[in-house]
Amino acid sequence: MEKETMTSPEKLIVIGGSSGSLEVLMNLLPLLGKRLPVPVIIVLHRNNQSDNGLVELFASKTKLTVKEADEKDILVPGTVYIAAPDYHLLIEQDKTLSLDASAKVNFSRPSIDVTFSSAADVFGKGLTAILLSGANADGADAMIYVKECGGKLIVQDPDEALVGYMPRQAIEQNDVDMILGVVEIAEWINTEFRD
């Protein structure tokens, strides 16, 4: 037990996105340092038919390990976890992942709100929540909670986003820490989380 608590990560990045975010992520991932000392979770809305190969697609864009989030996976720094289609992704106190097939939230499963709040419960001020382009308000609600728990909020610049509705919602409803373009998001991550 002792050893586990010492090696388990204190920090986590969760990135949420909807339509238009696929491209953003394809641009963002190559810019991330290859020895990122923090785990990254990506919750992307998509229609479940067309997403086969998303993990491979992302993996081709980065030196980081990319995998689909599986239940009981232990969060490992430098690994990128992609939320599985049709399941909500939650984080346990012991920093393992669990899946939940309960009703959609904001018409979405996986829902960004669900993962953001669960991550805030476990990581508190160690959480950085990043919301990208999208046409759905999913994510905006939980940002309040992320903030209450001491986490950081970053929103993609709505003018840069393909679909600005989602980040705009988030900015209107919350006290976000930073509004950044993709390149700046990557730079910020690389500076904030250094080996």
Added chain:
Amino acid sequence: MTTNEELEGLLEEIIQYYGYDFTGYSRASLMRRVNAFYVKERCNSFADLRQRVLENQAFFIHFVEEVTVNVTEMFRDPGFYNTLRTEIVPVLATYPFIRIWHAGCSTGEEVYSMAILLKEAGLLHKAILYATDLNQKVLEKAKAGIFPMSQMRQNSENYIKAGGRHEFSSYYTANYNFARFDKALSDKMVFSTHNLVSDSSFNEFQLILCRNVLIYFDKDLQARVLQLFDKSLDSLGFLALGSKESLKFSAIAPYYSQIANKEKIWRKKR
């Protein structure tokens, strides 16, 4: 919002009061649902929720119904049912009598799907489908065989994707907003409460389906339940799990082999 300590305390008290043990459930999902229940039932405080759950059995049953996940549909994951139809049902056909167990069947959509597969293969007359769940309320719905008409489009789409070639609507009579399923299907079903945490093996089966139940359990409970299934399976029997569940880390894994096309179906080696 509920704290971890409050939740742990409540789970312990529920064991003492009602004998239901939820301590082996994954906490993140449980916590999320307890919080949703708290809001929905307009509890004034956690103490209020606790008191109502512990002092009122009907309220407790409602609590169980709300904190467990009951979402289901017919022919959920059509590829899985297609494999049942093409790979597993033909093997079942070789038995003089077919016994199937649906553990955690919720409102029964999975059981009706299975019955339809068996009927189309001409095997339903020699089959019996045991359908169990810990939640009495979902079992009552399953037993009635009446489902909202609004779900029939999805169900029928799934049925077709799963290789169904009949008119899906021939299996039910539409009645205002409800679809009443053919009694010939439910005649072969036996519904009963059974708690995977505490109840033991009750028969031997050629096929056990337990789908989208284990993802809500922690590793230890998963291991125990898989042992229970192992005990309840005939030699060369099949165990079918949900699309995100697996035998990977389980002690029974060496005695099973997964079917070739990688659907979540395992066969007992002997």
